[in-house]
Amino acid sequence: MSASAAAPAAPAAHSHRARYLLVWVALMSLTALTWGLSRLHIPGGGGVAVALTIASVKGALVALFFMHLYDQKGPNRLVLLTALVFVALLVLLTLLDSATRFPLANPPDAETAPARIRDAILNEARPPGR
Numbered sequence: 740m741s742a743s744a745a746a747p748a749a750p751a752a753h754s755h756r757a758r759y760l761l762v763w764v765a766l767m768s769l770t771a772l773t774w775g776l777s778r779l780h781i782p783g784g785g786g787v788a789v790a791l792t793i794a795s796v797k798g799a800l801v802a803l804f805f806m807h808l809y810d811q812k813g814p815n816r817l818v819l820l821t822a823l824v825f826v827a828l829l830v831l832l833t834l835l836d837s838a839t840r841f842p843l844a845n846p847p848d849a850e851t852a853p854a855r856i857r858d859a860i861l862n863e864a865r866p867p868g869r
Contacts, residue, residue, distance in 0.1 A: 762804045769797050784834060791830060799823065 773793050781789065799819075803809040808819055 758804065762800055766797055766800060769793050769800075784838065787834070795823065795827070 773790065776786070776789055776793075780786070802819055808815055
């Protein structure tokens, strides 16, 4: 037996630096978008929906690329997809429950309280006389 026949050839190492850099840039952009949208104070459930969508995309990017699910075959991808579907279902059911409650079950100033609290905090932070 020759030495070259006994030792199999080592597979070529693949560098995924460009892919990781692209995913990192996407995650940083989505984080900046999340921060920017938090300053807009979107009324109603729209802000929550946008924030959850961005968080889901970021979580999927982390799972696919940094947990290497992108390179895996069917069953592992199916587990990720099933988990995402169940999380979306739970969030949707929670939002539907909150949206369909009897109005008296919600706090009295649920819509205007955050703005009043923010204004009260900002007014306390200003020195007297300004």
